[in-house]
Amino acid sequence: MKKFNVIDIFAGCGGLSDGFKKGGSFNLLGAVEWETAPAKNLINRLESRWGYKDAKERVLIFDIQRTEELFRGWKNDLKYGENKGLDEIVGESSVDLIIGGPPCQAYSIAGRIRDKDGMKNDYRNYLFESYMKVVKKYRPKAFVFENVQGMLSASPGGTPVTELIKKEIEDAGYVILEDLKEHALLDLTEYGIPQKRNRVIILALNRDYYKNPEKILLDFYHRILPSYKESKVTVSDAIGNLPKLYPAEKDFKVNGKKYSHYLSNIKVLNHEPRYHNRRDVKIFQELTKDIEEGNFQYVTTEALKRLYTERTGKVSNVHKYYVLRRNEQSNTIPAHLYKDGLRHIHPDSTQARTITVREAARLQTFDDDYEFISSSGDNYKMIGNAVPPKFAEKLAHAVFEVLSQEIEENDMIGNSLNASL
Structure with missing residues (x-):
């Protein structure tokens, strides 16, 4: 089976990465995370569970807003040390998929209520632009952008976030569906996650690879991904035997x-x-x-x-x-x-x-063999920020089906050309 190469941006402690690795069809080329504690936990997980001997090189602890340095590498940085950069890590490999979601506090309804300015001036509102610079650099076949439900109503600077995102995505040559609330807002309890967690999952397809991206996206949201739903799991199911x-x-x-x-x-x-x-x-x-x-x-x-x-x-x-x-x-x-x-x-x-930290991790569907190695405060924080790995695994299977469609189309085109020669 073909494996697709993936880069995880805003990787945290690796909820998405863990799910995509468990899906079995993705190879993690690299991950970017600017907070030290979750990055160290991700490194430990990649080494102990997934056998990455070079995890310290693959996980770049760096500020994504310094994008050119992220690509080319940096040295002697007082906060981030040094790294050879994403370009060298990727090398000659193709990047098939980019996954991740910028920090969600600035998009969250709760965050906007707590902030006296409604978080209009929060720099995290614009980290999506840095995410898109990585997309434009490596031109993957698709990318997955995950965020909180609040992004659908956030309007930093008076412009709805959804408009800013859609324009940026289209200008980069990618396609998403028009009505995100209708198509991309998911209730994760329907996927076996034992907590009430609504999330926006945006799949964007590269126009250069897909003939009918809108049709494929509709199929993804309304047939492929829903096929991975399962019965709801309760608190007792998740933590009752601890x-x-x-x-x-x-x-x-x-x-x-x-x-x-x-x-x-x-x-x-x-x-x-x-x-x-x-x-x-x-x-x-x-x-x-x-x-x-x-x-x-x-x-x-x-x-x-x-x-x-x-x-x-x-x-x-x-x-x-x-x-x-x-x-x-x-x-x-x-x-x-x-x-x-x-x-x-x-x-x-x-x-x-x-x-406890383990109970929070179970409610987020981290496996019991995921060892959180930081302070309990940092552990709680990174668990809460993560994408539930169980959902990430289901998402990985669904995205694999979409990426495989592109391969099948190309094979059919190639066979037709060979037959005519």
Whole structure:
């Protein structure tokens, strides 16, 4: 089977890369990520799981906005060190596909609400332009652009993001479908992801390779990709069999680190409880018992805000607490989980805690053999920023079908020409 060469841009810790590798039909030429912690985790994953001995060279830790240096290489940079650059890594290989999505905070509705200027001036609004410079440089047959639902309503500088993106893509010689909300907005729970996560998945096709790109794209969104849907997976399905972590009678320390919950004797990578003060442990017990016992006193926003004020003496415009429902999908695993886990409380009242790094990873569908090697804060953040690998694998299979269509068309053309000679 032919393998297609792929470059992963804004790779993070490798949610997309892992899925595309598991799909079995893609060879990762290189990946670009400008944050050190997720890049190091990606390198470790490529070495330990996928056998890339040159992973440190293939993963470029660099600012994509410095595009020319990204291509040609850089030396003696105080922040990024040195690397030979993408051009040398790609070499004589053809780049068949580029995947990735610029940081989504500037496009997210939640991010725009939190920012006093609605994130109009956020530089991340324009990282797509740098992404497109890479596309224009290597001219892949297709590229995949992933982002949050909020990009469909974002208007930095007063111009809708979707208009900016569509113009940039068309000017580069690629085709996407007109109505992204109708075609490209996906509910990932339909693909076996145990969390509520809506994402925009844009597949763009190179006009030089495809005779009827619009027809192929319609087929991709409405037949090929939906064929990989599966039954919905619940929180209990995802994390229910992990070792339980019970609250201790009093705080204790292990190797100088403070704990509020006992550690499990059964070792599972990254399954270690966060520290919680006594007040929060009691609140978690009360909230989870309220649901377990069917009282449902604390399931409305107003009730949760009132509880927060009563227990902390503080006032919040949004409710701070949310208990995961055992038999439903989790709420979205966000990047800011590293700051605050109160909206991801474990549903078991006997454990009275928020979710661990491993539980967040399972809700994002990372395999248990993916070892997160950074601080717990960095681990939570990179997991929340990632594309769920299980969905990425399904996406890889679907994109492979589209890329293979192009090969079949060329073979048919070639056979016709040979027959006429």
